Amino acid sequence: MAGNRTFTMIKPDAVKAGHIGAILKMMNDAGFKIIAMKYTKLSPEMAGKFYEVHKERPFYGELVEFMSSGPIVAAILEKDNAVEDFRKLIGATNPAEAAPGTIRKLFAKSLGENAVHGADSDENAKIEGNFHFAGTEMFD
Numbered sequence: 001m002a003g004n005r006t007f008t009m010i011k012p013d014a015v016k017a018g019h020i021g022a023i024l025k026m027m028n029d030a031g032f033k034i035i036a037m038k039y040t041k042l043s044p045e046m047a048g049k050f051y052e053v054h055k056e057r058p059f060y061g062e063l064v065e066f067m068s069s070g071p072i073v074a075a076i077l078e079k080d081n082a083v084e085d086f087r088k089l090i091g092a093t094n095p096a097e098a099a100p101g102t103i104r105k106l107f108a109k110s111l112g113e114n115a116v117h118g119a120d121s122d123e124n125a126k127i128e129g130n131f132h133f134a135g136t137e138m139f140d
C-alpha cells in the first residue's frame, strides 16, 4: 500500500530567486498538506550526510556545495500516494526533460540546481523527514 507522506526541500537556487511562495502554492493547490516545515540552512556536513547515497557519483561534491550554499525550506507533506504524486508534481531531475507545468520545468535552472527535492520512496521519505524534524515539530 502506498504511504501518505513525502519529504521535500525547496533548494537554494529557488529560494534565492524568490520562488518559495509560488512553489508552496503549487504544493498546496495539488492537495499536499503541511505536516512539518522549516526555513533553515544545511551545513556541508549535513548536506553530505543527506546525500550520502550519491557519495560515489561524480556530482556529489558539487551537490553538497550547492545544497549548503544558502537557505532552504524543508517540509514533510501529506496526501494519498504522496511520494509518487509529488514526484509527478516536481517533474524529471533534469528540467530540460521535465513535463510542462511541473515545478522543475517552471523554476529549475539546471540539472544540478533544480529547485526542489522530492523523496523517492516511502522508506526514504520517512528517513529524510526524521533527519530534519523532531517528532514534536510534526503536526497532523
Ligand code: UDP
Pocket: 054, 059, 063, 092, 093, 111, 112, 113, 114, 116, 117, 118, 120
Ligand atoms: N544531480 C546532479 N547531476 C546529476 C544528477 C543529479 O547535480 O547528473 C543532483 C540534482 O540536484 C538532483 C540530486 O543530485 O536533484 C539528486 O539526484 P537524484 O538522481 O536523486 O535526482 P532526484 O531524485 O532529485 O530527481
Ligand code: MG
Pocket: 118, 120
Ligand atoms: Mg533522488
